[in-house]
Amino acid sequence: MFLYILGLLLLWFAHRWFKESKRVSNKGDKHVYITGCDTGFGHLLAKHLDELGFRVIAGCYTEIGENELKKASSDRLTTLHLDVSDSVSVGQAAALIKTLVGEKGLWAVVNNAGISVPGAPTDWLTVEDYKGLLAINLVGVIDVTLSVLPLIKKARGRVVNVSSVFGRISLFGGPYSVSKYGVEAFTNCLRVNLAPFGVKVLCIEPGCFKTNVTDPQIWAKSVKEIWDRLPQDVKDDYGPDYLDNILQAVNARLKLLSDSDLMKVVGCMEHAIAAVYPRTRYSPGWDAKLIWLPLSYMPSFVTDALFLKFIPK
Numbered sequence: 001m002f003l004y005i006l007g008l009l010l011l012w013f014a015h016r017w018f019k020e021s022k023r024v025s026n027k028g029d030k031h032v033y034i035t036g037c038d039t040g041f042g043h044l045l046a047k048h049l050d051e052l053g054f055r056v057i058a059g060c061y062t063e064i065g066e067n068e069l070k071k072a073s074s075d076r077l078t079t080l081h082l083d084v085s086d087s088v089s090v091g092q093a094a095a096l097i098k099t100l101v102g103e104k105g106l107w108a109v110v111n112n113a114g115i116s117v118p119g120a121p122t123d124w125l126t127v128e129d130y131k132g133l134l135a136i137n138l139v140g141v142i143d144v145t146l147s148v149l150p151l152i153k154k155a156r157g158r159v160v161n162v163s164s165v166f167g168r169i170s171l172f173g174g175p176y177s178v179s180k181y182g183v184e185a186f187t188n189c190l191r192v193n194l195a196p197f198g199v200k201v202l203c204i205e206p207g208c209f210k211t212n213v214t215d216p217q218i219w220a221k222s223v224k225e226i227w228d229r230l231p232q233d234v235k236d237d238y239g240p241d242y243l244d245n246i247l248q249a250v251n252a253r254l255k256l257l258s259d260s261d262l263m264k265v266v267g268c269m270e271h272a273i274a275a276v277y278p279r280t281r282y283s284p285g286w287d288a289k290l291i292w293l294p295l296s297y298m299p300s301f302v303t304d305a306l307f308l309k310f311i312p313k
Ligand SMILES: NC(=O)c1ccc[n+]([C@@H]2O[C@H](COP(=O)([O-])OP(=O)(O)OC[C@H]3O[C@@H](n4cnc5c(N)ncnc54)[C@H](OP(=O)(O)O)[C@@H]3O)[C@@H](O)[C@H]2O)c1
Pocket: 035, 036, 037, 038, 039, 040, 041, 042, 060, 061, 062, 065, 082, 083, 084, 085, 111, 112, 113, 114, 115, 136, 162, 163, 164, 165, 205, 206, 207, 208, 209, 210, 211, 212, 213, 214
């Protein structure tokens, strides 16, 4: 009986491996639009897809980012300036993409651009802190997607949204998790809405990887600025040592958890774009698979107790 079950399992894994290893053809005819290509996953993905033969349209936030990417890629790759929080910029990018892709339409859009600060206990933040991050991480994703959706439908293509494990579980105050939960909800609706048109909508939920988003120095600078502007009564509620304790705790966790192999994430993004049968969700990173996803299925009293145990008092 045991051998029979083992055999069935092995057969199932072999079937899945074979199915998932198939890639789409005619990559040279397929345009892929990626946001946030200056650094991190977006930058690496743009170069990787370019090497594989796709026609990459790389949205960069800065001129330096555009120049770096142009230097490192073939002339198939096009860069454009893009601020996802600015609808005018998003619209201009979409108009240019329409002329580039022509009748074939756009094979894929990868909503990758994002930031992680400000992040701090909720009563340290203002609504403006929320609005600024949500404009990039959530409204930016929606705006960019809507701007190119007709082109994606024409190609019966794909929308790949970069969420996070913190779109499945929220651990620390601030707008980051709020934005990623929103990306998850948007992705889930879109997947169902677009299935009848032959469009696939996929979601990447990475754990912690070493990029600017998890840079302890960027994070510490932001938290210190927020602390400095706090009214004295809020500072008194937390006590004089709280800032140092929380900075140390976050620094230690980020060092322990952050994986420097960004190709684990880029490989999942490539699969979502290029596989004939992509997965609905990808969770790259050992911490995603072993810590955050299992925790996300636990009852709130368990996760609350764990988080309360680990955050400084
Ligand atoms: N690293 C992780 O552990 C992790 C985990 C889960 C999910 N993610 C997600 O992965 C995505 C990529 O982040 P990353 O880790 O690769 O960090 P990253 O290196 O900071 O990449 C984010 C990119 O977005 C760009 N960007 C920022 N604001 C923008 C705007 N308004 N318009 C257009 N582009 C903008 C940044 O440009 P500049 O560099 O010029 O500012 C940068 O190139 C993000 O959505 C992030 O939330 C990251």
